[in-house]
Amino acid sequence: MRILHTADWHFGKTIEGRDRLAEQQAFVEELCGICADERIDLVLVAGDVFQSPNPSAAAEELFYYAVDRLAEHGKRGVVIIAGNHDNPDRLCAASPLASRLGITLAGLPKEELGPTNPGIGRVHRVNGGPSWLELAVPGVDHTAVIAALPYPSEGRLKELLSQSVDDKDIRQGYNDRLAGLFGVLGAQYRCDTVNLAVSHLYVRGGLESDSENQIQVGGAYAVDPLVFPAGAQYIALGHLHRPQYVGGMAAPCRYAGSPLAYSFSETGYAKSVTIVDVQPGQPAEVREVHLASGKPLVRWQASGGLAQVRQWVADGRDKNAWVEVEIEIKQALTLDEIQELRAMHPGFVTIRPVFKAMDNEQDSRPVRLNSMPLKELFIRFYEQQNGGLKPDDKLVELFLELSQSIVAEDTDESAEDDRHGEGAV
Numbered sequence: 001m002r003i004l005h006t007a008d009w010h011f012g013k014t015i016e017g018r019d020r021l022a023e024q025q026a027f028v029e030e031l032c033g034i035c036a037d038e039r040i041d042l043v044l045v046a047g048d049v050f051q052s053p054n055p056s057a058a059a060e061e062l063f064y065y066a067v068d069r070l071a072e073h074g075k076r077g078v079v080i081i082a083g084n085h086d087n088p089d090r091l092c093a094a095s096p097l098a099s100r101l102g103i104t105l106a107g108l109p110k111e112e113l114g115p116t117n118p119g120i121g122r123v124h125r126v127n128g129g130p131s132w133l134e135l136a137v138p139g140v141d142h143t144a145v146i147a148a149l150p151y152p153s154e155g156r157l158k159e160l161l162s163q164s165v166d167d168k169d170i171r172q173g174y175n176d177r178l179a180g181l182f183g184v185l186g187a188q189y190r191c192d193t194v195n196l197a198v199s200h201l202y203v204r205g206g207l208e209s210d211s212e213n214q215i216q217v218g219g220a221y222a223v224d225p226l227v228f229p230a231g232a233q234y235i236a237l238g239h240l241h242r243p244q245y246v247g248g249m250a251a252p253c254r255y256a257g258s259p260l261a262y263s264f265s266e267t268g269y270a271k272s273v274t275i276v277d278v279q280p281g282q283p284a285e286v287r288e289v290h291l292a293s294g295k296p297l298v299r300w301q302a303s304g305g306l307a308q309v310r311q312w313v314a315d316g317r318d319k320n321a322w323v324e325v326e327i328e329i330k331q332a333l334t335l336d337e338i339q340e341l342r343a344m345h346p347g348f349v350t351i352r353p354v355f356k357a358m359d360n361e362q363d364s365r366p367v368r369l370n371s372m373p374l375k376e377l378f379i380r381f382y383e384q385q386n387g388g389l390k391p392d393d394k395l396v397e398l399f400l401e402l403s404q405s406i407v408a409e410d411t412d413e414s415a416e417d418d419r420h421g422e423g424a425v
Contacts, residue, residue: 001140001194004035005274007046007238008258009066010085012059015297015322016349020260021058026293027259028066031273034289035070038275041137042144043070046238046256047083047151047200049091064094071101074122077137078103082150083200083238099125104133109152109181132185134193142280147185147197147229152178153221171222179227186229194278195231200238203246206255225249234276234284243272243288252276252286260294264324264350267297295322295347302327306337313344324350332381355380374403 011024035043049063071078080103082088088107095105099116102123106113113128126143127134135144154161154174162173182197189195204222225248228235235253237246243257256274261267271291278284298321302308305328312318325341325348333341333353341351378399382391391399 001041001137001142001144001278002039003042003044003144003196003234003236003276003278004031004038004040005044005046005198005234005236005254005256005276006031006259007200007236007256008048008083008241009045009063010048010051010258010260010262011062012055013051013262015262018322018349021062023260023294024062027291028062028069030291030293031066031259032069034273035072035076038289040076040275041140042077042079042135044146044196044198044236045078045080046198046236047081048085048238049080049083050086052085053087053090055090067098067103068101071103071123074100074102074118075138076102077123077135077144079133079135079146079148079198080105081148081198081200081238082107084151084153086151088150088156102135102137104135104148106131106148106150109149109157111150113148129188131181132188134188142192142194144194144196145188145190147182147188147199147232149178149181149185149197149199151200152181174221175224175227178223182227182229186231189229189231190280192280194280195229195233196236196278197229197232197234198236198238202239203237203253206240206246207242207244225253228253233278233282234286236274241266242269243274252284254286259291261297264297264299267299295320297322297324299323300325300327305329306333306341309341310344318347319345321347322349323347324352326352326354328354328356330356375400 009024009027014020034040050059067078067080070076080091082091086107092105092107098105100118102118104113104125110130112130113125113133115127116125118124121138123135123137125133126136131149132145132147135146137144150156157177159177161177162170185197202222203225225246228249230250232251234251235246235249237253237255240255241258241262242255244255246253246255254274257269257271259271259273261269261271271294272288273291274286275289276284276286296318298318300309300312300323302312302325309325309327323345338351342348375396378396379391383389
């Protein structure tokens with residue numbers, strides 16, 4: 001059986017308000033092409049199909065289009081579990097229709113996944129139960145037993161996993177419960193089946209990026225690799241956006257990663273899907289297929305200021321990328337310069353000014369505005385606006401007093417709004 005493992009599509013996700021639906025559509029077409037070229041028998045989607053529990057109509061339309069294409073009229077198996085971003089009920093709303101095409105949608109842990117009978121020559125569930133299924137695929141002479149555990153938070157499990165509020169006790173309780181769940185699911189594995197596990201969780205030691213919403217609270221939802229069923233031949237995970245293996249496992253255990261780079265902390269990541277060839281009783285063979293769809297995310301550090309940015313744009317640098325610009329300046333950008341920057345490249349996402357120290361200062365390293373104390377920020381601003389002249393101490397004190405009074409007034413107004421119900425977002 002040949003399996004394709006993917007995860008973390010995050011349909012509907014933007015980058016600083018920029019729409020990425022076209023890139024996500026291109027990924028779907030590329031994914032379907034890979035499935036056809038590689039003759040994939042089964043697709044595992046390990047959660048976070050959507051960015052939001054309440055996805056847009058366009059995001060849902062793309063999801064249904066993708067799943068329909070992947071299933072190939074019931075000839076290819078598709079198993080999709082909910083991640084922490086997904087609304088389990090909404091994800092599974094189409095299950096009565098999906099099952100007829102050999103598509104399994106699993107929203108909650110312990111969800112019943114019973115047998116299906118869509119007709120001769122179609123993918124179907126031979127057997128199943130809470131969070132597990134046995135899947136038959138046309139043209140494959142063996143079935144796959146899959147432990148399919150959607151995002152297993154305490155709330156979605158509907159269980160209290162520890163009486164203690166201590167982080168260590170909560171973590172141990174969570175690990176023990178998942179080990180128990182996977183132990184029960186692993187009992188369904190047989191020597192004549194391909195034995196798989198798919199889940200959406202954070203395994204301790206995994207490399208994170210800024211684009212993931214943390215699902216561990218103080219480490220409480222970080223699990224040990226040993227919770228997974230010992231009999232699994234391949235373990236397909238979702239949540240972490242960097243493709244990576246989980247160490248310390250007898251069988252391959254892997255995060256497929258997201259198909260697109262969703263934050264600038266992912267700059268330079270190679271995006272991919274994972275393909276697994278496996279037969280009953282044999283070790284799985286795993287390989288990556290890299291993806292070409294999606295704009296790259298790049299960072300510019302323009303030490304030469306606005307003139308350097310103008311030159312890079314004129315040279316066509318990264319013209320098809322999303323760009324985070326860090327531009328060194330000696331004085332604040334004018335409104336016209338800011339508008340010019342925003343207009344000169346359609347991919348500019350963030351423009352971050354970095355003040356260079358004045359020529360008469362010993363420390364010439366650039367300073368990011370958000371890393372400076374308010375007092376120092378005011379002094380530097382005053383110097384830049386007054387040809388290097390420093391403000392006197394009384395002026396600085398007056399500025400700080402005024403700033404504190406403004407902050408206090410804003411805090412009082414926010415509290416008053418909350419009391420009247422106007423502060424809710």
